[in-house]
Amino acid sequence: MTTLWAPAAPDAVPRSADAPSEELLRSIQQRVLWLSTAIVHHANRVRPNPSGLKVGGHQASSASMASIMTALWFGDLTSADRVSVKPHASPVLHAINYLLGGLDEKYLTTLREFGGLQSYPSRTKDPDRVDYSTGSVGIGATAPIWGATARRYLDAHAGALGAPAEPRGRQISLVGDAELDEGACWEALLDPGTAGLGEVMWVVDLNRQSLDRVVPVQTAQRYERMFHAAGWQVVTLKYGRRLGELFTLPGGDALRHRLDTMSNAEYQRLLRADGPRLRERLPGTGTAAGEVRRLIGELDDVRLREAVRDLGGHDLSALLSAYRAAEPGRPTVVLAYTLKGFGLPTEGHPANHSALLSTEDVHALAASCGIDPQHPWQRFAEGSAEAEWCARTAGRLARPEPAAVAAPAPPADFGRPHNGRSSTQQALGRLLLDLTRSAPEVARRVVTVSPDVASSTNLGGWLNKVGVWSEEERTDWFADDAETVLHWREGRQGQHLELGIAETNLVGLLGELGATWSRWGQPLLPIGVLYDPFVNRALEPWTYGVYAGGQSILVGTPSGVTLAGEGGAHQSVTTPSIGLEQPGVLAYEPAFSQDFEWCFLHALSRLGRPDGTSSYFRLSTRPVDQRLARVPQDPREREERRRQAVAGGYVLREADDAAVTIAAMGAVVPEALAAADSLEAAHGIRARVVCVTSADLLYRALQDRRRAGASPAGTDGAGGTGGSGGAGRPDILAEILPPERAVPMVTVLDGHPHTLTFLATVDRVPVVSLGVSGFGQSGSLEDVLSHHGIDAAAIAAAAAGLAGR
The missing domain is CATH 3.40.50.970 (Thiamin diphosphate (ThDP)-binding fold, Pyr/PP domains)
Structure with a gap:
């Protein structure tokens, strides 16, 4: 020290030949x-200060x-x-x-x-x-x-x-x-x-x-x-x-x-x-x-x-x-x-x-x-x-503006099927590897960051592929160990940065990696992955980074009470509404791997550009049968489904004579589909099922429609989605909640129920909002969903009540 x-x-202070005198500096x-x-x-x-409110300084x-x-x-x-x-x-x-x-x-x-x-x-x-x-x-x-x-x-x-x-x-x-x-x-x-x-x-x-x-x-x-x-x-x-x-x-x-x-x-x-x-x-x-x-x-x-x-x-x-x-x-x-x-x-x-x-x-x-x-x-x-x-x-001190380099555009669709049972968290790991094969020029600009949770958030395959970034080359002493699955290769060409268990550091680094496009003219595509329950801990510094112009993708996974055995300490409740309310950020919570792929590729395309935006993804470890997504096979229909998923949602199950709409988001979409089946079987009640991929974008579309002065029966003529970064479609609300099919609504998600309540105001219909409003509980998935009233039986009961049965 x-x-x-x-x-x-002053004359003895080492300085260049043209340094100022102390007298000059003092002046x-x-x-x-x-x-x-x-x-x-x-x-x-x-x-002048007509209001009399303190200005400050x-x-x-x-x-x-x-x-x-x-x-x-x-x-x-x-x-x-x-x-x-x-x-x-x-x-x-x-x-x-x-x-x-x-x-x-x-x-x-x-x-x-x-x-x-x-x-x-x-x-x-x-x-x-x-x-x-x-x-x-x-x-x-x-x-x-x-x-x-x-x-x-x-x-x-x-x-x-x-x-x-x-x-x-x-x-x-x-x-x-x-x-x-x-x-x-x-x-x-x-x-x-x-x-x-x-x-x-x-x-x-x-x-x-x-x-x-x-x-x-x-x-x-x-x-x-x-x-x-x-x-x-x-x-x-x-x-x-x-x-x-x-x-x-x-x-x-x-x-x-x-x-x-x-x-x-x-x-x-x-x-x-x-x-x-x-x-x-x-x-x-x-x-x-x-x-x-x-x-x-x-x-x-x-x-x-x-x-x-x-x-x-x-x-x-x-x-x-x-x-x-x-x-x-x-x-x-x-x-x-x-x-x-x-x-x-x-x-x-x-x-x-x-x-x-x-x-x-x-x-x-x-x-x-x-x-x-x-x-x-x-x-x-x-x-x-x-x-x-x-x-x-x-x-x-003159500093020329950096010559801006455009980030290469990722593909909109990898075009491959998603089969079997898998979770959206698993889809993240697969997508990053697919990117290295299908769009290597994009993958080269991807940099991932995590606080000591890379393996538990399915980044292992990506990490093995691209390596860990370090200022110096370090020996991987477990490279020849057949029982070691995660290979920790550290060197200057690695593309993953691992921090200690400090979420504030994670998002601080994420914000600065996301600002290189404006500081030095070189865009990176930074992706930060942390446990969703700790998004709240990281929120202030990430908000700072977004406010300061840093563009990044924050992935919260695993999330919600569907992380059943982990109990209340690791079950996030408020993060879906945080995503909806956060300025400068698109928020997605997809239910299916295909939806995740489409939305994530779009989010990547919005990084590192003057009109870009950050994104937040809330992912689940719950395996879901991917056949439930019913992805269209016809290329034109598939593209339309992709555009709707990216814009905030789509009709997963239509019913011409529906008495109720069930709007579900994320990991509980299978419960919504099961509830629709039981309603029809037990009561003869037909239900439409809307799969919400982004409550954030649907809310922006609703606000745009209101600002444009349209009635609930009209379409949005605002020509945008309130700063949604090019993701939204003005007519998305009319497509998934058309006024001619306006019926009472049940909303459900693995998070706070108020997040989706606004959907009932699109057509001004009665609503029951289901979700999680208390601390989580350890238990089996079935017990936990039942405890919080977001299982198929609870959804069906709410829908039947709205339908008068």
Whole structure:
């Protein structure tokens, strides 16, 4: 571990011949501080706000990052680097982009305004360059780890994909110390692959404050030990040059010991003390208090206040030294002690997190920065050293848009029959192998990821075929063992990445693998596989990845209470409705292998493209007789069935004089068919059976129809399915639920019943919704389905009740 508490003089800092002077950087830092403060001020106190609703922004959190970001952008960053900026420092990023000419002045007045600058950095919504979206605390911080992994994977496969070799660059996270409370940070650090990512650098804004309070205990030393134990290089910037000089004087060791050992709250209180109170409190009551008192007695009040707040995270020379101290073979963390609210009247105040400067305070800040508050958006004067350096920095950081490479289109249909009894989970393994034979150019771009469940989710055959990705070739010591079924061949050409049991890491990596098409112009087709009960655990980071433009397929398997013997802990209930409600994602839950094949191939075709989308598949381990699917043999009818399955559903069993419709999804479709048989045999009631493959797409079609102003008896004229990624058909509802066949409806699925209830509103018919609304139970499949009321007998009873029998 390295502690830089008294950096060398500026001229001794190693830098290139044309590096900026510290004086020049300090001038730019002051303008960055002003602009970031003014952006928040205008949004809250200048821009009209008829509703009176708080706009918000974080002037103090931005101020603590002004030095860190100024030194990085204007003194060290290269065009190949990518930076994740902590959420509350977004005004600093916009200020820097403005000074570099990457943001039009008109946007500086639009923070948190509709169509303007976003509350937190967003790759897809902000008008200026943002490398990583942030906002979900801890998730954006870890994204560069997975971005580095994705880039290494892409580099390893560049030859096979026809991609040009490019500079790798660093992946940098600017992290607030309160973010380190988030467990996602430590999950990512502990993944075995992280310790070898020498291009990763984290800079921790260690201001010792969170949203509500001063952090009560010192945590920096604990952070040092934790990062070091994870294999990181640790560089600590605690004190600046003024304090470093004082430490060399008589009494300096005592002063340093006093500052090192006082609590965070006591230190923060000293920041708010005037000269006399500071002289009274700083020496403390220990045996060395006299030495400290004599040392500070030689300083006037101004110098004393400056010295106490002289922290390494605001020493520009120390920051540059820290950035350049990174070792190539392992990641680096820079723990930079800072002041929250640095340079503002709220500096160090324990309640400054969301505090806004008054107009008078803003005008005073403007005067200290040489700014006319009536013209707040001034760039540096043309011809000035600052303007020249901004222009040179902009040139150094110029990054052309990557030339987009289109992913090869997968086939729509493999054209082979699905016979016997099999599950949709088994179909996943077969499809990936079929892809290597039928569309090898597509298969080359597929990369699978799982959290130590590859074999139990039927990826074994695929894994044996393509191998496991590793930065180095490793010996498979079980290659000659006849009893070993799963062959773990690790090397740079492998296409499967195995993580530890940490779903947050899985989907973090999935999102970054799914963003290579927009970051570097090379699309991958990433597929993440995890147990469906743990989709909830992975949901927030996967949502972040989708929001940030990552396109991927998430497969939850096995799912539902049809995973009978596993019991409630492994039986998912809410995931079908999650799929329906998740923005930016298509959700499918097919019942049959053929339906799965069609829908999955379509989902692959939607990845790695500007108009693309992610998908979620909920699969089952329940073997189903594939003959029940009744796949048409006629090519035209087969194609129509395929198009309907991809669009959300189809009529599996028609009945001209039906008294009831049974709409079923997923693994309980066989129960729906059995219920239809028993209804007719026992009561003479004819039932239509609709097989739903995607509640998500059917709901979007319904919403589109309503927006288009169509009546329930009409067809959808909206020309789309509400952002369904080209999967939907405007007329799908009229095809599977035609108004002339409107009859009472039973809906059923192996999940929460409300997921399919909306189908009754298509034709406004009575409905009974069956599903799982309690925790699961261990038992046989028959007992479990009966317990939850989704067996054939329960479905038939509900249908008979609706039919008046």
